[in-house]
Amino acid sequence: MKIRNLSATLLIGLGAISAFAQTTADTVQRDVNQQTRIENGLKDGSLNTKEAGRLEKEQSQIDHMQAKDLKDGKLSPAERAQLRKAQDKASRDIQADRSNGVKGNPNSASSQRMQADVQRNVNQQTRMEQGVKSGALTNRETGKLERGQARVDRKEARAAQNGHVGKGEQAGIQRAENRQSARIFDKKHNANVKK
Numbered sequence: 001m002k003i004r005n006l007s008a009t010l011l012i013g014l015g016a017i018s019a020f021a022q023t024t025a026d027t028v029q030r031d032v033n034q035q036t037r038i039e040n041g042l043k044d045g046s047l048n049t050k051e052a053g054r055l056e057k058e059q060s061q062i063d064h065m066q067a068k069d070l071k072d073g074k075l076s077p078a079e080r081a082q083l084r085k086a087q088d089k090a091s092r093d094i095q096a097d098r099s100n101g102v103k104g105n106p107n108s109a110s111s112q113r114m115q116a117d118v119q120r121n122v123n124q125q126t127r128m129e130q131g132v133k134s135g136a137l138t139n140r141e142t143g144k145l146e147r148g149q150a151r152v153d154r155k156e157a158r159a160a161q162n163g164h165v166g167k168g169e170q171a172g173i174q175r176a177e178n179r180q181s182a183r184i185f186d187k188k189h190n191a192n193v194k195k
Contacts, residue, residue, distance in 0.1 A: 024075060024139050027066055028129040030087045031149075034059060034094060035125055039118040041098045042111055048104030049114050051097045053160025056118070058090045060153035063146045070143025113165040117156050120177050124149060124184060131188045141187040148180045 038055050041047030047055070065086060069079040104111055128145050131137035137145070155176050159169035 024070065024142055025129060025132045027075075027080075027083050027087070028125060028132055028142065028146075031059070031063070031066075031125045032122060032129055034062075034087070034090055035118055035121040037091075037094050037098070039115060039122060041094070042104060042115045042118060043106050045104050045106045046098040048102055048163065049108075049110050049160045049165060050163035051102065051104070052114050052118065053157045053163075055090070055094055055097060056121075056153045056160065057157035058093060059121075060150045060157060062086050062090060063150035063153060067143045067147035067150060070139045070146065073138065073140045073143075075139070110164045110166075113167075113170040114156070114160055117165070117170065117173050117177070120174075121149070121152065121156075124152070124177070124180055127184050127188070131184070135193050136188045138192050141192060145180075145184055145187060148183055152176045152180050 034055075038047065038052055038059075042049070042052050062083070065083060069075055069083065075083070106112075106115070128137065128142060128149075132139075132142055152173065155173045156165075159165045159173060165173075
């Protein structure tokens with residue numbers, strides 16, 4: 001009986017450890033998920049442009065944290081825990097904003113611009129995730145790319161701060177996204193590979 005209880009305790013403990021062991025790929029996948037939820041909120045009107053801007057600011061802070069944490073090429077257990085905590089808070093904030101009763105107009109020009117920009121974030125983060133999983137991106141390279149993604153997210157947050165994204169603001173965001181896209185391509189296709 002004691003052996004069976006000990007085995008069950010060990011299995012539960014190992015499950016908790018594996019759930020805690022968040023990898024670089026896991027953190028980038030969560031970025032993809034969060035950006036997708038923001039985009040879906042804009043599309044269905046459960047988020048307005050201003051709310052999406054606030055959420056993009058939070059995503060920028062998480063991307064910046066990832067960049068800082070991956071600078072040395074690895075995530076320590078403390079860094080993983082801090083990232084998971086920040087991503088959990090962002091997840092709760094997305095849910096709260098999507099269900100707070102404030103509605104956006106998904107057909108407005110401003111919302112359409114923001115939707116396109118957030119969709120581009122999803123695409124960029126997905127490309128990074130694929131690079132991490134395939135080994136084409138090292139953790140250090142991923143950190144540098146997250147720094148660039150933080151800049152893009154910050155531009156989106158500033159543009160949407162007043163609840164409206166204008167054509168000129170979107171053009172600036174698109175230039176930043178184009179630079180980020182080129183950096184992702186370059187990092188994925190250089191000679192560095194994950195070991």
